[in-house]
Amino acid sequence: MHKRSKGVSCAAVIGLTTLGAVLPLQEALAHGGMTYPATRTYACYLDGKAGGNGGDLQPTNPACVAAVAEGGKNPLWNWFGNLIGNAAGRHREIIPDGKLCGPSTTFDAYNLVHPDWPTTSLQAGTTITIRYNAWAPHPGTWYQYVTKDxxxxxxxxxxxxxELFNTVTNPPINGSGPEGPEYTWSAQLPVGKSGRHIIYSIWERSDSPEAFYNCSDVVFDSGAPDDEAPTAPGTPTASGVTGTTAQLSWSAARDNMGVVGYEVYRVNGASSELVASPDGTSTSLTGLKPSTSYTFYVVARDAAGNRSAASPAVTFTTTETPSTGNCKVAYSEPNKWFGGFTGNIQITNTGTSTISGWKLQWDYTGGQTVTNGWSAKLSQQGTTVTAENEAWTGTIPPNGSVTFGFNASASGSNLPAPSAFTLNGTLCSTP
Structure with missing residues (x-):
């Protein structure tokens, strides 16, 4: 494993201790990866987030599923760490044919030959802005290759x-991506390319012998009209169903040029209503009515506007929402940072009798995971979080309140926030 400056190592340790990161400690030593066009590890990480529950990664793309089956999930959490610490520019000497996309044992599964690696659609001959996550900045030179005709x-x-088509040295860190700061630079794509290709990137550090390797699967549009529609998405599944919310997820559709998004429809008698347009293979449903049956289906679309046939439909019934009890819950997130946040909850006894001992429960449906807390004992099973009183917080007199807090990991926008809280099995009101 490569060495790292003392200051950066301390920052990594502090970040992991404070944020309760899911990654093992040694993975904090990784440094960056291409987010556009998305490298295989990053694309599968995004696919895993979309299909995951309770903070886990559960890819649905067949190639990503195959890679996880062979190499586990560590390369997904560590999607920015595909490197050789002592490369010293000897890439062709030390990396054999067939191992370019994953030159180390950890990332070997990303050398798999598979027709379903997630792709980025590009227009041949145009200029694009390449984006590269700057997990830990270093000076150096990037080389972009593309597969030959x-x-x-x-x-x-x-x-x-x-064949080499672009080189850049010390590009600026002037981009902000969903996973943090990014290097960005312009690159002229080769002319005349069409169909499926790989863009291969090497980041060669100038302050150490370390180098990073990225395989980005792309589909070049030659300019001919795209009239081929995507395949239908897989049958949606419903999870985390409550009286007013649910989470839908489905298997990805396929397309000759690449799927760019999905449309989620609710069946309403003889008609259908568009309720969500997510980029990935899941969405959160809100505003549902308790004890009500709902039916949804999904349609995929590509960059040319072609739409797939509808997926098979899923039908589920929301739960009964109990009447509001003698409690009120105020939820807030006073501190947020990339990859996590601090949550505060205040429970107020609005009844006339003292509460002696309490258990508060709520759901995180956006992949949030509680890591540690104070003034309450916290645990999480799937999407459901349970907070139980400590000895000194167990009594809440009428019109009295107790407050507790916690740290949690999160991804993306940290949405949706919880909207329903039950205290000892009774629904509480919220401000």
Whole structure:
């Protein structure tokens, strides 16, 4: 494993201790990866987030599923750490053909030959802005290669398959992506490319012998009209169903040029209503009515506006929402940072009798995971969080309140926030 400056190492340790990160400690030593066009590890990480529950990663893309089955989930959490610590510019010497996309044992599964790796759609001959996550900034030079015309995607990637089309040294960190600051730079794409290709990137540090490797699967549009619709998405599944909310997820659709998003429809008698347009393969449903049956289906769309056939429908019934009890809950997130937040909850006894001993429960449906807390004993099973009183917080007199707090990990926008809280099995009112 490569060495790192003392200051950066301390920052990594502090971040993991404070934020309760899911990654093992040693993974904090990784440094960056391409987010556009998305490298395989980043694309599968996003796919895993979309399909996951309770903070876990559960990819649905067939290639990503195969990679996890072979190499586990560590490369997803550590999608920015595909590196060789002592490369010293000897890439072709130390990386054999067939191992370019994952030159280490940890990332070997990302060398798999598979037709379903997530792709980015590009227009041949145009100028794009390449985006590269700056997990830990370092000076150096980036080299972008593309597979040659006539490359066979059914064979492992070889050095002889590649041709250089772009080089940049010390690009600025002037972008802000969903996973943090990003290097960005402009690159002229090769002309005449069409169909499926790989863009291969090498980041060669100038302050150490370390180098990073990224395989980004792309589909070049040659300019001909795209009139091929995506395949239908998989049957949606409903999870985390409450009286007013639910989470839908489905298997990804496929397309010759790449799927860019989905449309979620609610069936209403003989008609259907568009209720969500997510980019990924899941969405949160809110505003539902208790004890009511709902039916939903999903349609995929590509960049040309072609829409797939509808997925099979899913039907579920929301739960009964109990009447509001003698309690009120105020929820807030006073501190937020990239990858996490601090939560505060105040429970107020609005009844006329003292509450002696309490258990508060709520659901996080956006992948949030509680890591540690104070003034309450906290645990999480799937999306459901349970907070139980400590000895000194167990009594709440009429019109009295108790407050507790916690840290949690999160991704993206940290939405949706919880909207329903039950105290000892009784629904509480909220401000």
């Amino acid at each position: 006539g490359w066979d995607p059914s064979q492992p990637l070889k050095w002889s398959d590649l």
